[in-house]
Amino acid sequence: MAERGSLPLHTQIAELLIRDVAAGRLIDGERLKPEREMAVEMGIAVGTLRKALHKLTAMGMLQRVQGSGNYIRASAKPNAVYSLFRLELVRGGGLPTARVLDIARLAKDPALPPFGTAPDAHRIRRLRYLSGIPAAVEEIWLDGSHAEVIAIEDVSESLYLHYRQRLGLWISRVEDRVGQGPLPDWAPREFPVAGGALLPLVHRLSFGQDGRSAEASLTWYDPATTRYVARFS
Amino acid sequence: MAERGSLPLHTQIAELLIRDVAAGRLIDGERLKPEREMAVEMGIAVGTLRKALHKLTAMGMLQRVQGSGNYIRASAKPNAVYSLFRLELVRGGGLPTARVLDIARLAKDPALPPFGTAPDAHRIRRLRYLSGIPAAVEEIWLDGSHAEVIAIEDVSESLYLHYRQRLGLWISRVEDRVGQGPLPDWAPREFPVAGGALLPLVHRLSFGQDGRSAEASLTWYDPATTRYVARFS
DNA sequence: AGGAATTTGTGCGTATGTATC
């Protein structure tokens, strides 16, 4: 197998396994065959397979236990990345939904941190909710090189799911900054509910192996109802 | 070389290089010797060195360029952990220092998130500065099982350096929450400078390989001068 | 309880491809 294309073999193997998880051919908790066996069946070296498995581990889709085996960890959550850096209610949790206000393809705003390679980008403006409570307004800039057009239906729910499933992008690096700043003038008038000061959050995502940054976003959230959670492990 | 058997060799090599960067023995932009040469000098295999170099790359401290070489990318980072989750000036950067207000060994506050195994903990209260500007007040709870006593001199500068060098603890997991809350009554009167509302940051650290949580801390920072930066890669 | 079998972790060495100089 492994008809060599442009991508490295271990990357192809990793994506093959990811598709297997997404398609339900590998289910949560399932134990994979031993590495050596898998490698022989796939016609590749153990080290190559191990690289692929390590990538899945980093994505939180796999748990490797020495002396035991490799176990699929396909969380019930829409995706795992979401749980690394997310907004949640001050009282904890909250079901995230979003209303897309506007999508446009524009030249990049020079005020943004640098990202991507194309001169233009998709600008997505959303109002985000947690369990129905308005939590944040958000402006996302996705580099123009990854898609021709993005429709509102595409990104109404889980944006990152769309990235991964439709655009083939997976997150390799995230950088966030929480500071101070004014509310943007395009925010809906009903938000924030209590009329207090919002916290701005500059979010920067990099995709794929090369780690080139491909998205920059600005989020303003309401600290009266919402908090920002970051997790590293 | 590489006598201590506790940590994997490639991890030891990575930390060695990190210390070299932190100590200024390797400066920004410097080109390392070829992998083969380095490996021979260190008495290790090329593959082992490569693992270490990949780790530095993931941490953003190194750029690997095929056909050219390995280049140090040190943008004035005191240490690696600090750069993952840190406070910095709104205008960027800032040299972190701290003044210890109080250290005590107490029973754990039940209001804190659970951490560690001992019934009591060291409580460290600090006022933190960035380039001399008061940035945050902080209350740190370190599980009592890791040290008998902690002196003010120990933790006046880099707390995490003390953890790793004196207590043998290295950070394996971090979880942060930024929300809303009141200023603690023990904060110095001169802080915050502008008298505005502070942002509370609940910080939870786990140490070692087992990932048992060993520290919980509460930080209140001044968004007028300071922002919180989180990075994942 | 204990030992053998299983399975992943670590480290080493090598060959070939590919980008840079």
Add this chain to the structure above:
DNA sequence: AGATACATACGCACAAATTCC
């Protein structure tokens, strides 16, 4: 075009953790 240097891939040996008998 040639030399240099990192990227990828392969395979082996032993260590460490787990599982099973």
